[in-house]
Amino acid sequence: MKLYYSPGACSMSPHIALLEAGLPFDLVKVDLKAKKLENGDDYLAINPKGQVPALGLDSGELITEGPVIVQYIADQAAAAKLAPANGTAERRQLQEWLGFINGELHKNFSPLFQPVFDDTVKGFFRTRLTSKFKFVDGALAGHDYLLGKDFTVADGYLFVMLKWADRMNLDLAEFSNLTTYKARVAARPKVQEALVSEGLMKAA
Structure with missing residues (x-):
């Protein structure tokens, strides 16, 4: 997985969740003003919303919106108890x-x-x-x-x-x-x- 983030932004929430969950991931820093990655790539080509966080899955899918991302992370590591079971x-x-x-x-x-x-x-x-x-x-x-x-x-x-x-x-x-x-x-x-x-x- 790849977490697109900006230091101190709301993307810190899924960053914490990923670490607490013990899941493997890469951090990809985004310049929110320029909408560029550190390597110069156009972030809008990855996430047209132009915001962080965004979570790139190994399948190629992209999840956006923090509350959705952190619940997805929690559900991938149920043993960490970062979220109660669905439906409860x-x-x-x-x-x-x-x-x-x-x-x-x-x-x-x-x-x-x-x-x-x-x-x-x-x-x-x-x-x-x-x-x-x-x-x-x-x-x-x-x-x-x-x-x-x-x-x-x-x-x-x-x-x-x-x-x-x-x-x-x-x-x-x-x-x-x-x-x-x-x-x-x-x-x-x-x-x-x-x-x-x-x-x-x-x-x-």
Whole structure:
């Protein structure tokens, strides 16, 4: 498999999932502005959406959209327990969290990365994001991870959003559950491996 990624982007979520799953894969870095790979190839010829992540399968198929990719990865390594079994109530809960993170956190971060928006617009989205993180903080009360005791692909995705919050100087210090949760996920060896591989953390 090949994971098309950009350092620190949402593609870190499937990167973490692949490492946690113990599946073999190659990392292919994408310049999102130029839409080029490091070797100069046109990324749009591979993924016309021009976004990351994208997962190239050995069959030649390409999977896009993060929530779909991470569930595919989890299903290839059931023993890693990165997602509950298909058709269960727990799987639906995982899908709810993936949908929430994608639609309510990920998409609300997008305006903060756009220089064309002024501080008033960005302030609106910062306030909106804070309210969404408050909800997550409450949901984490008494839980190690989003679904309880087990780390799942939804946790990898939420961790990336928390890294984005740091990048955007979004103050989440009042949310103690989120603070301890972030530290717990950050301490996982495979999460650290992803951060080092993407050049976002120095190797120990």
